[in-house]
Amino acid sequence: MKRRDFIRKSAAAAAFTGAAISLPFGSKLFSSPSHPYNPSNPSPFDLVAIKGGEVEAMFDQAIAAMGGMQAFVKKGQKVVVKPNIGWDVSPERAGNTNPALVKRIVRHCLDAGAKEVYVFDNTCDKWDRCYATSGIEQAVKDAGGKLAPGNTENYYQEVQIPNGKKLKSTKVHELILDSDVFINVPVLKSHGSARLTISMKNLMGVVWDRGWWHRNDLNQCIADYATYMKKPTLNIIDAYRVMMKNGPRGVSEADVSLMKSLIISPDMVAADAAATKMFGISPDDVPYIGIADSMGIGSMALDKLNVHRIIL
């Protein structure tokens, strides 16, 4: 090959590669990330709490009380389910959302007519090991959903958080931005940094740079992100097995208490406040709940809400 030819060809190759990379990126950047979306709650209740049963039975009853999954998921919609899959630990350790619950939720979404149901988390331990060990990979496959990774930065796109006090912008997983319905499925756990991790804290798993939050007033950032317009349609809190100490990773099964409970609410603040009480402490002990309440993200005044309680 002549030198000139070589240069010409490599330049062409570079241009092609550049175009190939930038084009799809560009198109994604220009299309606005999502339709503004604020669920007008179709359910008769603000919050449903249930306890005393097995995972599947509790979810079936609770979602039925909320009006059924079809009240939240319409035919042909794209659904993203975001459990906590942060750790490479078995379901018995309660470090991750119960796989049986995830399976049931995916199933309900598909039955309600969802076109696709994606499940992902930005994990703490090695992501594929977390997916496998947590049992969630198998559960999602069995239910007919699709797993998506969140392990590299280019899955995430920069969004503005206009109402954030500290957190003004952050990178969010494209599935959150592209989906019609977003179902947040945290597991209730003790947490070394935030006291408890529940719904709002679980959203740290849809963003890329968590370190920034930790450096810049963690509790404020958690509340700030909860102001972002793409809010969960539903928050389904898994409190079947609950890690009472050593969270969020836990050390052994000795940290776990069998609480056999579940909470569903479209309101993250209400859901988190209820879960906090279930855990045995007060919402005031979990700083970001109070901050979120005062910012108007939701309500921690459970006595003023329409709460439905079921004991099996």
Place this chain on the structure above:
Amino acid sequence: MHKGRLKRLRVILSLLFFAVLALLFLDFTGRIYGKASHLFLHLQFVPSLVQFAGTLSLAALGFAFIIILTLLFGRIYCSSFCPLGTLQDIVIYLSKKIKRKRRIFKFKKPSYRLHYGILALVVLSLLTGSILLVNLLDPYSAFGKIFANLFRPLVVAVNNLISIGLSYADIYSVPRIKWVPVNIAALFLSLAWLILVVYLSVRRGRIYCNTVCPVGALLGLFARFSLFRIVLDKTKCNSCGKCSAVCKAECINPKDQSVDFSRCVGCMNCLSPCPDKGVKIRPFWVKDTVQVFEFDAGKRDFFKKSGLVVVGVFAGSKVFSEEKEKEVIKATVPVVRQFPVTPPGAESQERFNKLCTACHLCVSACPTHVLQPTYFLYGMTGFLQPRMDYITSFCNFDCVLCGEVCPTGAILNITTEEKKRIQLGKSYFIKENCVVYTHNTACGACSEHCPTKAVQMVPYKDKLTIPEVNNTICVGCGACEYACPTDPKSIYVDGNPIHLVAEKPPEIRIEEKIDYKEEFPF
């Protein structure tokens, strides 16, 4: 056996070894490493020898098998098992295809001085306790470095581009691989080595194996005493040179009708072309013993080449002096580590430094990419040996893959339960750098990620909590350091030069009688 079949067998074997080993280094799914791969790793001469020397394990007798094979049939290793040898064969084959003409080799005089000089240097350095020259010159490890540092990033890049493309079609079944900055010294060394090997093989066939490779030199010494050898039958040979023309080792002298079997790489190419069936494999005592050639070859050559290596190494050292610099940019209190952290199963830094040939298989296999080659944290002799890089990543608590793949026993194959107790290093908290102290805001990322809760959040002031380290249960996995959001880090792991055993974290069971019929607390 028909002569052509011997060559075919060699080609199949070599491609099999090449493919399996290449796959091991390129695999980014973490699903290929298995027990079967050890069959191929055990038959790599240097790793097997090192493993035997280090562990006295009988499973590590692959090198002995190769020596016996050499004493029987010559340097079979060089053309059947050695992946760097096969890489050269592939280059030779491709260069023939590209040039579209028959490649004609000619007999060349040997460069014994250079070759045995290098072998002597390697042995000498080993005797002084440095494995550095082995790490640079062992053909398997050189192959490993080339694949791990040059080809693997390419494969990962292609995978990631495909994955990005697919995600626009809402297909997420091809996961992306975290892009870890390549170690520049390893990159350039591998590139230089690849260029050297390719250049030499295009120009002179297997000249690398007969001038540079210490394994080639050592096996060549054994081959001088081989039972069966390739010889030219003087009663049949008419010195036509057809055998010599296909000899990549350039070791058949048709004029003298002799074969320098110490340089023969056992490719069997010469067996078929002879129109008079004069190229034979037969026991040495039958006739025409191997001729030994004069010692004359290039001193100059030797100095030129060894100079090149030395210059390369020092250039590397100057440009990339040390990565510690990166940690002290906006220092309030800089992190100063006394010892690098060695992987679980290494037992001690000294042992690890002696046994690791820097093939980078563990670097390729490590799921979290915490194992990264170091420049000079281990000193000169540990150049490019991997260490636990907690700035880049952390060690996944339940993972023991590095020990499973390590072919030299530098990282022992330990069980997960053993691993969970091995203390690679201890954690140290630097309060002055911590967000809780500097900003008066909550953090606790270190404690969150700690698998044993050696880092606990304890009451600080107001409602804030601050980390406290309990090194009796710390395993030194680096999860705390990796998660720590400050720069410089507020918590870091300093290596244990000799690994210790951590205590088991206490398990205090939650004592709770839950009444499921009791009313909700809200």
